[in-house]
Amino acid sequence: MIASVRGPIRHVGLDHVVVEVGGVGLLVHTTPETAAGCRTGQELTLETTLVVREESLTLYGFDGADAKALFEQVQTVSGVGPRLALAMLSVHSPGAVRTALAQGDLVALTKVPGIGKKSAERLVLELRDKILALGVEPGLAGGGAVAAAGGEDAVQTQVREALQGLGWTAKQAEGALDTVAKGAEAPTDVAALLRATLRELGR
Incomplete structure (x- = not known):
């Protein structure tokens, strides 16, 4: 398991970055907001989760352990894979997702592309008690604001x-x-x- 990566950024995409670690460039999928806060050449540390499939190894990165933990937790629900989990964190902050799950806010959950009413209900049913047991910390999404070149x-x-x-x-x-x-x-x-x-x- 690759739990974290640290190194200079070699490339920044809309939803991924390439981080050089030990001379190897690792492609790490992130939220668009995290990617927008990155600059080529800067030193970057990301908490990561490696998703292993028969045909691929895919690395997902987060700017904090909180987002990583939620990314892994929502995938315990049937039908929620890494892409949908990342979409949830692209639309809402970790705190906002937990608040929506704890309060059964289906409207907030269905704002995420790929989550319909039934999927939102299943997420609430399976995760509400776990979220409440840990305590809810509502918050706004973080992330640096970086102006794009070109206006x-x-x-x-x-x-x-x-x-x-x-x-x-x-x-x-x-x-x-x-x-x-x-x-x-x-x-x-x-x-x-x-x-x-x-x-x-x-x-």
């Missing part, structure tokens, strides 16, 4: 592609971006704009 168009392009990667259609992503961009104080960096657009899509 506003480049920022919106990155956010649009990240939203489509999470499961929304191009039309939905464009509509939400337009609404947020018309606001009085529209975000100008990738991470903040992504958060604002996700909130708009969840209305």
